[in-house]
Amino acid sequence: GQSLEQPSEVTAVEGAIVQINCTYQTSGFYGLSWYQQHDGGAPTFLSYNALDGLEETGRFSSFLSRSDSYGYLLLQELQMKDSASYFCAVGSNTGKLIFGQGTTLQVKP
Amino acid sequence: ETGVTQSPTHLIKTRGQQVTLRCSSQSGHNTVSWYQQALGQGPQFIFQYYREEENGRGNFPPRFSGLQFPNYSSELNVNALELDDSALYLCASSSTTGVGNEQFFGPGTRLTVL
Numbered sequence: 001g002q003s004l005e006q007p008s009e010v011t012a013v014e015g016a017i018v019q020i021n022c023t024y025q026t027s028g029f030y031g032l033s034w035y036q037q038h039d040g041g042a043p044t045f046l047s048y049n050a051l052d053g054l055e056e057t058g059r060f061s062s063f064l065s066r067s068d069s070y071g072y073l074l075l076q077e078l079q080m081k082d083s084a085s086y087f088c089a090v091g092s093n094t095g096k097l098i099f100g101q102g103t104t105l106q107v108k109p
Numbered sequence: 110e111t112g113v114t115q116s117p118t119h120l121i122k123t124r125g126q127q128v129t130l131r132c133s134s135q136s137g138h139n140t141v142s143w144y145q146q147a148l149g150q151g152p153q154f155i156f157q158y159y160r161e162e163e164n165g166r167g168n169f170p171p172r173f174s175g176l177q178f179p180n181y182s183s184e185l186n187v188n189a190l191e192l193d194d195s196a197l198y199l200c201a202s203s204s205t206t207g208v209g210n211e212q213f214f215g216p217g218t219r220l221t222v223l
Contacts, residue, residue, distance in 0.1 A: 043152065043201075096142065097142070100151050101150055
C-alpha cells in the first residue's frame with residue numbers, strides 16, 4: 001500500500017523559517033508534490049520533486065531524498081497569509097495522487 | 110483562462126438518496142480526477158478520467174461512478190448515500206495523465222448526508 005506521514009500541526013512566527021517533513025511508503029514512486037489549502041479553499045499546487053535535491057520557488061523550497069523516502073517543504077520569511085494546511089502527495093503511474101493527512105501551519109505575529 | 114468550476118457549492122441529501130456532482134475542467138485540460146476530503150483529512154483519490162475513459166480508481170465502492178464528456182467536463186455520481194459520504198468533493202484537472210503535472214483543483218462541493 002501507500003502511506004505518507006507528516007506532522008499534524010506546526011506553529012511559527014512571522015518572518016521565521018519553517019520546515020514541514022514528509023515520509024512516505026509507496027510501491028512505484030512517481031514524485032512528491034506539495035499542495036497548500038486555506039480553510040474552505042481549494043488545494044493549490046506548490047512544488048514537485050521527481051529527483052533528489054532541492055527545488056526553489058520564491059519563498060518556498062522543496063527537498064526530496066528518494067533513498068530515505070523523505071521530503072520536506074521549507075517556507076521562508078513567513079507571512080500571516082501562509083497560515084494554511086500543507087499536504088505532501090505521492091504520485092502513481094496512473095496519475096492519481098495519494099495525499100498525506102496534512103500539516104496545519106499557524107503563523108503568529 | 111477559465112479555472113476549474115464545480116457545482117453545486119453545497120448539497121444536503123438524506124441516506125439512501127443519489128447525488129450528481131459536476132465539474133468543468135480548466136481550458137485545455139483533458140484529464141479530470143475526483144477526490145473526497147473528510148474534515149481534517151487529506152483528499153482521497155476516487156478516480157480519474159482521461160479522454161472520457163476511467164484511468165485509475167481508488168479504494169471506493171462501485172456506488173461511486175463517474176463520467177467524462179467530450180468537452181472534458183465530468184460528473185461524479187454517488188448512489189445509496191451513507192452518512193460517511195459527508196465530505197468535500199474536489200475535482201482537479203490537468204493537461205495529461207502524467208503524475209508530475211500540476212493538478213488544478215476546483216473549489217469543491219460540500220455534501221452533507223443526513
